Amino acid sequence: MTNRILVLPGDGIGPEITAEAVKVLDACYEEGFDMELVFGKVGGDAIDATGVPLPDETLKAAHDADAILLGAVGGPKWEALEPREHRPEKGLLGIRKGLELYANLRPAILYPQLAEASTLRPEVVSGLDIMIVRELTGDIYFGEPRGFGEKEDGTRYGYNTYISDEKEIRRIGRTAFDLARKRNRKVCSVDKANVLEASMLWREIMNDIAKDYPDVELSHMYIDNASMQLVRAPKQFDVIVTGNMFGDILSDEASMLTGSIGMLPSASLNASGQGMFEPSHGSAPDIAGQNIANPLATILSAAMMLRYSLEAPELADRIERAVGDVLDQGLRTADIMQEGARRVTTSEMGDAVVEAF
Amino acid sequence: MTNRILVLPGDGIGPEITAEAVKVLDACYEEGFDMELVFGKVGGDAIDATGVPLPDETLKAAHDADAILLGAVGGPKWEALEPREHRPEKGLLGIRKGLELYANLRPAILYPQLAEASTLRPEVVSGLDIMIVRELTGDIYFGEPRGFGEKEDGTRYGYNTYISDEKEIRRIGRTAFDLARKRNRKVCSVDKANVLEASMLWREIMNDIAKDYPDVELSHMYIDNASMQLVRAPKQFDVIVTGNMFGDILSDEASMLTGSIGMLPSASLNASGQGMFEPSHGSAPDIAGQNIANPLATILSAAMMLRYSLEAPELADRIERAVGDVLDQGLRTADIMQEGARRVTTSEMGDAVVEAF
Ligand SMILES: CC(C)[C@H](C(=O)O)[C@@H](O)C(=O)O
Ligand SMILES: CC(C)[C@H](C(=O)O)[C@@H](O)C(=O)O
Numbered sequence A, B: 001m002t003n004r005i006l007v008l009p010g011d012g013i014g015p016e017i018t019a020e021a022v023k024v025l026d027a028c029y030e031e032g033f034d035m036e037l038v039f040g041k042v043g044g045d046a047i048d049a050t051g052v053p054l055p056d057e058t059l060k061a062a063h064d065a066d067a068i069l070l071g072a073v074g075g076p077k078w079e080a081l082e083p084r085e086h087r088p089e090k091g092l093l094g095i096r097k098g099l100e101l102y103a104n105l106r107p108a109i110l111y112p113q114l115a116e117a118s119t120l121r122p123e124v125v126s127g128l129d130i131m132i133v134r135e136l137t138g139d140i141y142f143g144e145p146r147g148f149g150e151k152e153d154g155t156r157y158g159y160n161t162y163i164s165d166e167k168e169i170r171r172i173g174r175t176a177f178d179l180a181r182k183r184n185r186k187v188c189s190v191d192k193a194n195v196l197e198a199s200m201l202w203r204e205i206m207n208d209i210a211k212d213y214p215d216v217e218l219s220h221m222y223i224d225n226a227s228m229q230l231v232r233a234p235k236q237f238d239v240i241v242t243g244n245m246f247g248d249i250l251s252d253e254a255s256m257l258t259g260s261i262g263m264l265p266s267a268s269l270n271a272s273g274q275g276m277f278e279p280s281h282g283s284a285p286d287i288a289g290q291n292i293a294n295p296l297a298t299i300l301s302a303a304m305m306l307r308y309s310l311e312a313p314e315l316a317d318r319i320e321r322a323v324g325d326v327l328d329q330g331l332r333t334a335d336i337m338q339e340g341a342r343r344v345t346t347s348e349m350g351d352a353v354v355e356a357f
Helices: A014-030 A044-050 A056-064 A088-098 A112-117 A166-181 A197-210 A223-232 A244-257 A296-308 A313-328 A346-356 B014-030 B044-050 B056-064 B089-098 B112-117 B166-181 B197-210 B223-232 B244-257 B296-308 B313-328 B346-356
Strands: A003-010 A035-039 A067-072 A103-109 A129-135 A147-150 A156-165 A186-191 A217-222 A239-242 A265-269 A275-279 B003-010 B035-039 B067-072 B103-109 B129-135 B147-150 B156-165 B186-191 B217-222 B239-242 B265-269 B275-279
Touching (some): A014 A035, A014 A313, A067 A296, A112 A313, A129 A244, A166 A186, A166 A197, A197 A217, A239 A244, A244 B244, A275 A296, A313 A346, B014 B313, B103 B244, B129 B244, B166 B197, B186 B197, B186 B244, B197 B217, B265 B296
Parallel strands (some): A129 A239, B067 B275, B186 B217
Antiparallel strands (some): A103 A129
């Protein structure tokens, strides 16, 4: 069966880095992996072409695809756009919600070859391997009602609703526990149950799910403490599961512990295994078009795609091994450059991975 | 005029550490600082005595005081208490809201003597001096409606409201800009304006306030990026201003960058300069009653109290200098112990500060 992959290069460095991931997918194709690539527009790229960040055509192509490979969206060019519904981020949020991609997996892995890149002391982060599981289609991101209002005395206010329901919590909880079973069997659930009702329900349901996974250890942490513990002793974590908003914050903090966010992929999955895969970093408009961005996070996102959506785990393994090999060879893009290493361009890095594949 | 100080020792190590801060206040008294100390109960301590975490008597004493010195609240003993309104945290939140202590100041300072304690590389954190200004009486902490509900199909949900109004944003913004003027004239405002309406208003008002402070540089950062930047390059920040929820997370993360949260005080102020002062760390029930906790954060909180609420900045300076002196002498409680230093108890540390005062 042909695997249909929708490629959405997006903005900034998006086109350059997805081009390298496509090279690697092409290498898979040449070895017999049956795929068809479709290209589409999202974010600022789509705004420029059609006036909206998520054209119907793109959403339809996304629905029809088995998996989506996304570069990055956004940039200063579109930041002040009105109405706000037309900003690039809405393209991203629209696909997440439209395809009900509720499970966001964001590994924070420190590659031993890049230990120097971390701002943390080597002994604190060496061997770091955390999987953050973030709920992606609920929470305060999509909660209604939301908007602006005016009090009787004319004071303006803005408001949002943080809402989470049993089913939503249960399905993301199961994702986390299932993943933990393939790892070190530890789940840390992060919430703010000492203050928020939405979190109190979250914690109750997590405790309930844990009963079905007697072989997995569940702990709870308040979000403020979790943001501290990631700095103090990050290796205490295996799988972290949390809501959309807390996950946004913690996953970025955790990636930065590695010092090389240019290396970190992400997956966003729905219940039928369909997924969107994208680097954890942003669109980096300041270096766009210069052929210096690091394509490895996008290439590793393609590997996650093969593993989680396209049932080709051996190819995923091979890509990940190839990435390790090019690091061993001392090849580095500017963002991860070190003394004694060889600096390469975006496309040279992509070529090197294909070579090592 | 006699300064009325309400001391609320609270739970866990609270009584031990406030006792040391009281020693230092007594030293001020002996040098002519006119004060009257009143003691009260809050948190678990109050629950055990009266059944509720914030007895009317305590709230009244708080209203009557010029300033409040708090130890810490909470502990496993009271964590599962029902109804939730009767848990220790409600005591803390009740005083904050009751006295409208909207401005929470949390410095994250790395003492040069303790640079080794940080998990970050010395060059990344040496000289760190950030002031986090957190809005403390609004946001999702107090937003209504909140609670639990059930959908038509029986699915339970929990919900909270994140709401912020113009006036609330404006007053905390002014606090931050005023503080920046006494520091390095840089304010970084943290929000999630690419997703949340409440944040969009926040950003708009911050831009508006900035017009009155042409000598202060304002920048904006999304919360996810801020949590990353604190790890990547924390010294880029001077004053950070943010809402209640984001401030809870960021201030804990920032304190941990120093590696010695046992050193960090905090102030929570209202519009008339009345304030509550407490260490940034928690009640540490695991080491309570052993005379080993670090009292310096509480002693430095007393210094903040003298500076911000009791108009005695010279005494505040002297206390802070005395703390620096005891560190120079090599005295360390267990949490900040280093090779070659002399380990002291909670009370020995307090005595040493009084000695150096
Ligand atoms: C761009 C933004 C809307 C998005 C989010 O907050 O989810 C991003 O930060 C992310 O984590 O993918
Ligand atoms: C105990 C808790 C309610 C409190 C908060 O979230 O504000 C604490 O974390 C703090 O930061 O003072």
